[in-house]
Amino acid sequence: MLFNKGRPDALCLKSYAFYPKIEESMKQTAGLYHEKTSYDRSKMGGHILDWQNQPETLKRYEGRETVAMPREMPLPGEDLLSLYEGPCKTRISNGGFGLAELSKILLLTYTLTSQSRHANGMFYYRSAASAGALYPTEIYVMSHGVGGLDHGIYHFSIHDHSLVKLRDGRFSGAVNRFVNDRASAGSPLAFFLTAIFARSAWKYGNRSYRYHLLDTGHVLENLHLSLKALGYPFENTFDFEDQRVNHLLGLDEEREVALAVCRVGGKLDSPEVFDPPVIEDLPETVKKASQVSPREIEAPLVRAAHNAGYDLNSGETDLNMCQDLGIIPKTRIPVFPESRPEPDLLYPEAVFRRRSSRNFVAETLPVSHLYALLNVIIETDCGGMDPYAHSICSGVLTSDVESLGDGFYLVDEKKAPLSLVKPGDLTGAMSRICLDQGWMAGASLHFMFMTNMALLEGAWGPRGYRYAMMTAGLMGERLYLAASALGLGCCGIGAFYDGEASRLLGLNETSRILYVVSLGILKSMRKRDALQ
Numbered sequence: 320m321l322f323n324k325g326r327p328d329a330l331c332l333k334s335y336a337f338y339p340k341i342e343e344s345m346k347q348t349a350g351l352y353h354e355k356t357s358y359d360r361s362k363m364g365g366h367i368l369d370w371q372n373q374p375e376t377l378k379r380y381e382g383r384e385t386v387a388m389p390r391e392m393p394l395p396g397e398d399l400l401s402l403y404e405g406p407c408k409t410r411i412s413n414g415g416f417g418l419a420e421l422s423k424i425l426l427l428t429y430t431l432t433s434q435s436r437h438a439n440g441m442f443y444y445r446s447a448a449s450a451g452a453l454y455p456t457e458i459y460v461m462s463h464g465v466g467g468l469d470h471g472i473y474h475f476s477i478h479d480h481s482l483v484k485l486r487d488g489r490f491s492g493a494v495n496r497f498v499n500d501r502a503s504a505g506s507p508l509a510f511f512l513t514a515i516f517a518r519s520a521w522k523y524g525n526r527s528y529r530y531h532l533l534d535t536g537h538v539l540e541n542l543h544l545s546l547k548a549l550g551y552p553f554e555n556t557f558d559f560e561d562q563r564v565n566h567l568l569g570l571d572e573e574r575e576v577a578l579a580v581c582r583v584g585g586k587l588d589s590p591e592v593f594d595p596p597v598i599e600d601l602p603e604t605v606k607k608a609s610q611v612s613p614r615e616i617e618a619p620l621v622r623a624a625h626n627a628g629y630d631l632n633s634g635e636t637d638l639n640m641c642q643d644l645g646i647i648p649k650t651r652i653p654v655f656p657e658s659r660p661e662p663d664l665l666y667p668e669a670v671f672r673r674r675s676s677r678n679f680v681a682e683t684l685p686v687s688h689l690y691a692l693l694n695v696i697i698e699t700d701c702g703g704m705d706p707y708a709h710s711i712c713s714g715v716l717t718s719d720v721e722s723l724g725d726g727f728y729l730v731d732e733k734k735a736p737l738s739l740v741k742p743g744d745l746t747g748a749m750s751r752i753c754l755d756q757g758w759m760a761g762a763s764l765h766f767m768f769m770t771n772m773a774l775l776e777g778a779w780g781p782r783g784y785r786y787a788m789m790t791a792g793l794m795g796e797r798l799y800l801a802a803s804a805l806g807l808g809c810c811g812i813g814a815f816y817d818g819e820a821s822r823l824l825g826l827n828e829t830s831r832i833l834y835v836v837s838l839g840i841l842k843s844m845r846k847r848d849a850l851q
Contacts, residue, residue: 349784350772352624353831356526357817358754366524373439374518374611376454377478381604386468386482388422394667395427395548399804400659400691402548402666403797407701409552409584416507416585418467420549421460425475427545429458429538432671445477446670447537448799450530450813455518456538457575459568463491464507464587472567485569485605488595491587493567498559498580499631506582511568512539515575516622517615525620529813532785533834535578536792537799541670542581544800547701548666552584555702557785561629569601571609576625579789581702628782635778636705641712641729643771645827648729648738656687659694662804669804676808679761679839686721688805689764692838693730693737695801696766696794710775710787711833713794714824716765718746727824741825748823753815753835762808762839768794773829791834798836808841 395402431443445454458475460482462468472486491505512535519527519534539555546553557579564577664672696713713730715737717723725744728737750759759765768791775783795811802809812835820832 348776349624349627349781350776350829352528352620352627353772353784353817355620356529358526358815359818360816368522369614369616370439372521372612372614374453374515374521374615376443376518376611378457378474378476378515378608378611380474380483380485380608383605384484385476386418386473386484388425388480388482389419390422390426390480392419392423392426394423395665397548397666398662399664399666399669399800400662400694402544403695403698403801407547409550416465416583418465421462421465421468421508422480424542424545424549424551425458425460426480427548427667427670428542429456429475429477430480430671431477432673443478444674446673447534447541448673448675448796448811449534449537450519450811451522453518453522453530454534455514455516455527455531456535457513457515458538458542459485459511459513461490461494461509461511462507463489463505464585472569474568485601486567486598490567490595490598493563493595493598494580494582496560497563497567498556498582503582505587507585507587508583510542510581510583511564511577512542512579512581513568513570513575513577515609515611516618517574517611520616520618520621521612524616525618527618528621528624529788529833531621532578532788533792533795533811533813536789536794537796539579539581539789540793540796540800543702543704543793544666544670546581546583553581553702554584555579555581555704557707557789558631558782560631566600567598569605571606573622574611574615575609578785624781624784628780628785630780630782632780632782634780634783636709638709638774638778640709640770640774643774643827644712644769644830646729646740646825648740650739651731652723652728652737652739654686654690654693654723654736656685656690658687659691660685660687660805663806664804666804669800673799673803675799675810676802676841677758677762677810677837678842679758679763679808679837680842681719681761682763682840684720684763684840686723688807689717689720689723691805692764692766692798692801695797696730698797704790704793707786707790710779710783711768711770711790711794714740714767714769716745716749716767718744718763720763745823749820749835752819752823753812756812759812759837762837764838766794766798766836766838767824767832768834769824769826769830769832771827771830788833795834795836798838802838806841807838809836809838811836
C-alpha cells in the first residue's frame with residue numbers, strides 16, 4: 320500500500336498505540352476530528368488502493384442457522400411524495416408481525432438493485448446511497464414476537480435476503496435498558512444499524528468516519544420510510560449504551576460498532592418481558608465476521624472520534640442551528656407553485672431504482688420540483704427524530720430555477736419557504752470546492768447540510784457529531800429518493816475543501832458544511848420528454 324503523508328486522511332497502517340496524543344485529544348472533542356480530516360487544496364495528495372485487500376462488502380457467518388424470508392409479496396402502492404407529505408398514521412394497532420412483514424420491511428430498506436462485472440467478479444449495488452459504493456452499514460434484528468421467527472438476535476444477510484441467527488432468547492427488556500427506557504413495556508421488533516470501519520477506511524482513511532455516519536443515515540431513512548408506509552409505529556434513537564449493544568450483537572468493537580437503534584411498537588407475545596440474567600459472549604467465529612479483509616486499513620482518528628462519543632448526554636433539543644452559523648438572511652422568499660409535479664415512480668420503485676446520477680444538462684428546473692424537494696426535507700417526524708433534526712441546518716444553492724433568483728438560501732424547516740442569504744449563481748464555485756468536480760456546475764440545486772461544531776458539542780458533547788452526520792445522511796437519502804421519483808439526477812458529495820466551502824457561504828469559524836447533495840435535470844430526462 321502506498322500513501323501520501325501530506326493528505327489529511329492519509330491511510331495509516333500503524334497500530335493505534337503509536338498515537339497516544341491523538342487518542343487523548345479525541346476524548347476531548349469530536350469537532351477536532353472534523354478539523355483534522357478536513358481537505359486543504361494545498362495539502363492534497365493521492366494514494367494507491369490496495370486492491371489485493373479490498374474489503375468484502377457482504378458479511379458472512381460460518382456455520383450459523385439461517386432463516387429464509389419470502390420475497391414475492393405485495394408492496395405499498397403509494398406515491399412517494401404523498402407518503403412524505405402525509406401525516407404519521409399507525410394503521411396496524413395490534414402489532415401483528417409475521418416473517419412476511421419483516422421481510423417486506425427489510426426489502427424496502429436495503430436490497431441489491433443492480434450488478435456489474437469487475438475484474439474481481441460481480442459487484443452488486445444497493446438501494447441506499449453509499450460513498451464509493453463501499454457499503455459499511457449492516458442491519459441486525461431483535462425478534463420478541465414476530466410470527467414464524469424464534470425469539471432472538473439475527474443478522475440480515477442482504478446477498479440472499481435471509482436472517483442469520485446469532486442468539487436465542489427474549490431480549491426486548493435488555494434493549495430497553497440499553498437505550499435507557501425503563502418505562503417501556505418492550506418492543507416485539509427492533510433494528511440495529513452498524514458500520515464496519517475497514518470498508519470505508521480502505522479508500523477514505525481517517526476521513527471515513529464521516530462516511531460511516533452519512534451512509535448509516537441513508538439506510539436509516541429507508542427503514543423509517545418503510546415503517547411509515549406499512550403503518551408501524553416506531554421510535555429511533557442514536558442514544559444507547561454502545562458497548563452493551565455491541566456485545567449483544569456479537570461485534571468486534573475494534574472493527575464494527577452500532578450507530579442507531581430503531582424499535583417498532585406492537586404487542587409482545589407475552590405480557591412480561593423476560594430478561595436473561597447474563598448475556599453471554601458469542602463465539603469468536605461470530606466476532607471474526609466483522610473482519611472483511613485479510614489486511615485492513617487502520618484509521619486511528621476514526622476509532623478515537625467514535626470513542627469520544629461513548630458518554631451519553633441528554634443535552635438540549637430547542638436549538639436553532641440556522642441562527643448560529645454566522646449568516647444573516649436578507650429576504651424571505653415564499654415558494655408556493657400552483658401544483659406539485661406528478662412522480663414518475665411510486666414509492667417502492669423509487670427506492671429500487673435510486674441511483675447516483677450526474678449527467679446534468681443546463682436547463683430551467685420547474686419551481687414545482689424545488690417545492691416538492693423542500694417538502695421532503697421538512698417532512699413531519701414519525702420516529703423520534705425531532706431532537707436530532709436540531710443538530711443541523713439545511714440550505715440550498717440555486718441555479719436557473721423557474722421564477723426564483725440564483726443564490727444561497729436557508730430552508731425554513733416549518734413552512735418550507737426560503738430565506739435569501741447571498742444572491743448570485745454559486746454552483747460553479749461549489750463544484751470547484753468539491754474537488755473540482757465539473758459535472759456539479761450543471762446541477763440546478765446544491766442542497767447543503769451544515770452545523771456549528773462548537774454549539775453542537777456544547778449541547779450534546781462529542782456524541783452530537785453522530786447526531787449531525789447521521790441526520791445529514793438521512794436528509795440526503797430523502798433527496799435521492801425524491802429525485803428518483805421525479806426523474807431527476809442526484810448525487811451526494813462528502814468530499815470538498817472544508818475551509819473554502821465555509822468561506823464561500825460566509826459561515827463563522829466554528830460552522831461547517833457536512834454534506835452536499837446535487838440535483839438537476841438529466842440528459843436522459845430531456846430525451847424522454849422530447850419523445851413524448
